[in-house]
Amino acid sequence: MNYTALAEMLFPHIDKTPEDYEALYPKRQLPPEAKVTRLGPSPTGFIHLGNLYGAFVDERLAHQSGGTFFLRIEDTDEKREVEGAVEAIISSLEYFGLRFDEGVTIHGETGSYGPYYQRRREAIYQCYAKHLVEKGLAYPCFCTEEEIQAIRGQQEKKGENPGYYGHFAKCRELKSDAVRRNLEGGKPFVLRFRSTGDPARNFQIIDGIRGHLSMPENFQDVVLLKQNGIPTYHFAHVIDDYLMRTTHVVRGEEWLSSLPIHVALFDALELPLPIYCHTTVLMKMEGENKRKLSKRKDPELSLSYYRSQGYHPKAVREYLLTILNSNYEEWRLANPDSPMEDFGFTTEKMSSSGTLFDLDKLNDVSKEVLVRMPDEELYDFLFVWTQEYRRELGPLFTDNKNMLLRILAMDRHGEKPRKDLVYCEQIFDFISYFFDDYFKVEDSYPAEVAQGDIKPILEAYIKGYDHSDDASQWFSKIRTLSTDMGYAAKPKDYKKNPELYKGHVGHVSTVIRIALMGRASSPDLWEIQQIMGETRAMTRINKAIASL
């Protein structure tokens, strides 16, 4: 068989050679330790936390080493394409702080290693395909779907490995004439890899995350180019990541089992291997067992969900970092004020077993992040969020900016700051009682206070109220009020001798608290009144009295 002639027959329109592309996409001029990584999503538009988790590894690796992080759209399967998906992907990732240096952007493509849409790289793939045919390492396969099915059926019956390989690969040794006839007859074909691998032999490889791996060689004559001339993932990955000079291929562990294919292809093309980093997938608890995050089943784990709830991107990033690198939390404890970019992220510290998504932990991390955030910044963040997700709150935010700043500052700047704030939706709920339109009575008066005492307490409170009292003056009045009404001035007194009192000062102030904000629990009462202003505070109490 004359392979050169076959190659010409198959790809007459391809006149470039691998050397041409080699020259077109030269080695990157980067310091030796710089890493080049990429994200290669297919344009289905949906991104969840698991995708962000993986992308984050790429981003850290590249930017931490002074390298390049680029976006390539893997659109080789037109059936799955979703309108507007690329924009959605870019904007979600950017929101969470993942910045691409190169590749596909909202406005077009940037960088000199493009095109970055795989569909636009057809000629490149075909050039390398032609090259493989010339070397006798690829061949056209004219088998129909039915024929492949039949082969599989046969294999299953005999208990042999399913697939197209060895003597099952009918088209492998097709004579030149037969190929020509098929071609002239317009018969569609796929281009297959002529595997020389032996599954009984293992090869060794070092994975950036998992370390030493030993896997059987690929023996399948996998499809390189589909009937439409577009490559499969396997072939596109090899060509693209070589020509784009990717140094680290970070991808989910679901790719581990096709690693032998990729290694065989790099080998056949005599190209150097990148460093593979196979991440674990993020899991979710379903009933008794763990499950991989899925697009269909877990809409609450989509990035847009966290965004709409108003989680701060920093919080999400920080959470991801804690599950990504086991030593991050320790580092954070030792460096509470350093930007997270200062942390030395390594793939070696990544776990290789499936990680369960933990909302409690995210919330905790978020509290720590928000408590360090200046009030102005927090206000701005909330405001931008309302513009996008709670438009009706917009005027409230602009009209009450000063008050909101005071509310957000409440008890957040001392030695032991409160950590009440988690995400926008929750924050608004937490402070909503300040605004009459959102004020509602949620809790009931404490059981320790007799129904008949409530009104007198509130009336006495109003009577003695002086807005200019400082915190301690104010509280000593509450104490007096309590004693006058038969309640202990200190909870301890009540606990020691419960028979002497109706209740204690805590119960009395809860009555006031409920009248004032409709809740039995809140930050410091005095401070809240100062922020609310005298008029609003007194109106609330009067209303509470009236409703009794």
Add this chain to the structure above:
RNA sequence: GUCCCGUUGGUCAAGUGGUCAAGACGUCGCCCUCUCACGGCGGAAUCAGGGGUUCGACUCCCCUACGGGAUACCA
């Protein structure tokens, strides 16, 4: 079915032959306290099971179980 990867408390996890098996979240109790938080102190809770190797195994090897993934002209 076959192949690959994995398995330390409820969760995330340190750990690479000798530790009373870190730490964080969560949970429980106590303290602080006008409520709730915050903070402090303390508790419960882990090496999947079975065989080896070794003076000694969470750590190395084998088997089993369980979980996950792959098995496409999808990525």
